[in-house]
Amino acid sequence: MNRAETERYEELEASEGKQFWDIFGPEHLRSSEISDFLADFMVRKVVGSRTLMETTGRVMYKLVKWLYEKGYMPDKGYEEASENVKELKIDLPLVGEVTDLIYDYVERHPVETRYTSDLDAYFDIVKIEPGKLWLEDYLESGKCIGSVVISEEISSKCKVGWTVSLWVAKTGKVWRILESGNVLPR
Structure with a gap:
């Protein structure tokens, strides 16, 4: 806009x-709004x-194609949006699973020793x-931290570039995880 x-x-x-949609039409739906919807809102x-x-993910891919075919999205916008949706539709189901796995891991592996420092933030992997x-x-x-100890199952499902909400302690x-929040496919 x-x-x-x-x-x-x-x-x-x-x-x-x-x-927003009471005021503006589908021509205002761009790659960034679609990505925000999938990677954040969902x-x-x-x-x-x-x-x-x-x-x-499948429905959003069809929507992007429809927007392009109906002339609401230019060629470059379509290429960017369809590529983003392709990536996000693969990651979207995984981040929910990883969020649950991290939560369960933290519950089963509480930090019972003293720690020297802690951070509560959103972190990029x-x-x-x-x-x-x-x-x-x-x-x-x-500002990098690591290594953060997790299970091999969790590390095998994570991707570089994802964002995780964690409270970690050294x-x-x-570093060990004290509390966890969402994993976001950014």
């Missing part, structure tokens, strides 16, 4: 309670089953080895 469209949206939402708000996530993750603080670019030379 350009500045004028943003101002129009904000004004109509505040004064009349209008939603994971953090819907938290649906594996089947729902697989179905959502930057490196993976069996049973270990290396993370970079999402908001403080360049115990000796390794």
Whole structure:
């Protein structure tokens, strides 16, 4: 959206309670909105089953194709959106599974020793080895921690580039997970 469209949206939402799609049509649906819907909204708000996530990926791929065929999306936008949806429709069912696996792992492996430091943040996964993750603080670019101890099953399902919400603590030379949140396919 350009500045004028943003101002129009904000004004109509505040004064009349209008939603985005009450004001704008399908030509405003771009790759970034589609990616945000799949990678953020579906994971953090819907938290649906594996089947729902697989179905959502397929439906979004068909929507992108329809938008392109009907002329609502230019060639370059279509290429970008369809590539993003292809990647996300593979990752979407996995992140829910990994979120659950990390939660269960933390419950079964509580940190019972003293720790020297801790961080509670969103982290990008930057490196993976069996049973270990290396993370970079999402908001403080360049601040890396690792290795973070997890199960080999979890590390085998994670992907570099995903974002994880964790509270981690340093115990000796390794980091351990105190609490976990969502895993996001960014």
